[in-house]
Amino acid sequence: METNICSYCHQPLLPQYYFCPNCGNKINSAPLSTTPLSQVGIYAFSIILPMILFIFITRWPGLKYMKSSDPKTKLIGQIAMALLIISTIVTIWLGVVLTQQMIQSSIDSINTDFGSMGF
Ligand SMILES: [Zn+2]
Structure with a gap:
């Protein structure tokens, strides 16, 4: 399950975020580029x-x-x-x-x- 709460500051997150907009911690690995x-x-x-x-x-x-x-x-x-x-x-x-x-x-x-x- 994808968590939509930052595990560092517990702020709500959108699933497409790779960094928490509140505390700046890395949440998900950015997907590899396929361009x-x-x-x-x-x-x-x-x-x-x-x-x-x-x-x-x-x-x-x-x-x-x-x-x-x-x-x-x-x-x-x-x-x-x-x-x-x-x-x-x-x-x-x-x-x-x-x-x-x-x-x-x-x-x-x-x-x-x-x-x-x-x-
Ligand atoms: Zn955070």
């Missing part, structure tokens, strides 16, 4: 974080190329970085698509099961 911008942000972060970890854990040689002062060597490093980013995105995209297909096909099979049972 397109926050979605892009969380997805981008999810893609980039493993990549950064991968680069540092494996001591990815592309980094040395990118830091090079020689333009040609640097270009090789940048191409390698682009390939790494593309392959990461493709891998994640495939993972998302396959997962959605798997969920969809299991939903379909559940529906079919119910259908054959006469619902």
